[in-house]
Amino acid sequence: MIKPTTFSYKKIIFLAFSALGFLFYSAGLFYNERTKISFQEKIKSEEEVLLELLIDRALTVVKTNDEIRTNLRTKKKNIAIEQYNKIANDYNGINQEIMDSKFFNENPDLRKSFIEVNNAASVNLATTYELLSLKTPYRELASNSSSFVLRYEALKKHPAITGFSFNSFNKSTLQFLIGLIGFSILSMLSIFLLIRSNRKISNLLIQKESELNTFLSVIDNMSEGVIVSDRFGFFTYYNQSALEIIGPNIKDLYYQSSLDQIGFHDLLGNKLDKAELPFHKAVNKNIVTDQEILVNNPIHPNGLYISASNGFFVDNKGDTLGAVVVMKNISHKKQ
Incomplete structure (x- = not known):
């Protein structure tokens, strides 16, 4: 007998909502209104922002x-x-x-390159100072500001900036990524649990179907006739032995025409009405055992003696859903 399996859908729902919570929380941190900086600045590392600010200041001096x-x-x-x-x-x-920055101290190559460009630009600025001090008319010199611009822009592509590292993310971006990772993990866990639960249900259904098919195979090969009906008297299942008793054309005991065709009588030959049949008694939770009935219908014009026993099944509220009747041929005992 298969033990019933229960599935914690509440756990799956909890994990799903937790995943959404992670996502909303991280998105809220990422887009908080208190930090008035642009979206592009949010996804840049703090070191990258510092470098750009210093380069912009240096370029302003060049300009x-x-x-x-x-x-x-x-x-x-x-x-x-x-x-x-x-x-x-x-x-x-x-x-x-630059000298005071922890980031530049951890990347001496970048620090050296930046200071070298600054010193070269500073020399150019010193030349301008000398021109300011001259009393003679200014003689225009060739400008090399474009070379400084190129050198400063090249600093933005230094490996210390372009290389991947979690330390390169700023706080808001890192919080967002952690939340996104948490969301992904919880989502995958929820999906995994759902798939596993569905697989268990599917396997259980296959096992139950196999059990049912085995049970029906046994019933179909019984010598006793078995009929299952709903609470109104319509047949929902019957085996071959039952058809050999009542005939192949009767599918219910709801209509009077069906009652006439089935031909159930008591042992004195009196026709049984609907209330006296084991089907109707079972619907009313009236159990009978070995009720002897004389069957006289087109299938058995000379009469057939049977013994009928019934049972009923109910729903969760205790209301009767239907009945089952087992009929056994006892004609050999009456001869």
Whole structure:
């Protein structure tokens, strides 16, 4: 006998909602309104953002240096001096931030390259200072600002930035990824449990179907006639032995025509009405055992004696769903 198997669908639902919770939580951290930075900045590492900020500052100095020389060329020396005073110490400040940065200290090659570009640009700025100090007219020199721009942009592609590492993610991105990973794991676990439960149910159904087929095979080969009906009297199952008693055309005991054709009588030859039949008694939970009946119908015009016993089955509420009647040929005992 197969033991009943129970499945914890509540556990699957709990895991599914937990997975969604992980997703919503991580998304909330990722898009929180308190941090007013752009989406692109959120997915960049903190080191990458720092590097870009320092490069932007350095490029601003390069651009301003070009503007100073332009003002000298157009005889706007006062404006040029004012611009120079604003950026005079910027390279020193950038270099100091680089030296103080943990990230740059952990990547000495990047630190060295950045400082070298800054120093070269600082020399170019020093040349501009000398031009500001001259009393003679400014003689335009070839600008090399484009080379500095290329060198600064190349720093953004340094392996320390482009190489993959979890440490390269900023806090918001890392929280989002952790939440996404948690969501994925819980989702896969929920799917796995659901598949496993469905597989168990499928196997159980196959086993039950095999049991049912075996049971029906036994019933079909019984010498006793077996009829199963619903509570109204319509047959839901019968075996070959039952058809040999009542005939192949009767499929219910609900209609009067069927009652007339079945030809069930008591031993005195009186026709049994519906209430006296073992089928109807079973529906009313009235159990009978070995009720002797004389069958006189087109299949048995000379009469056939049978012994009938009944039973009933109910639903969860105790209401009768149907009846089962077993009929046995006892004519040899009556001869």
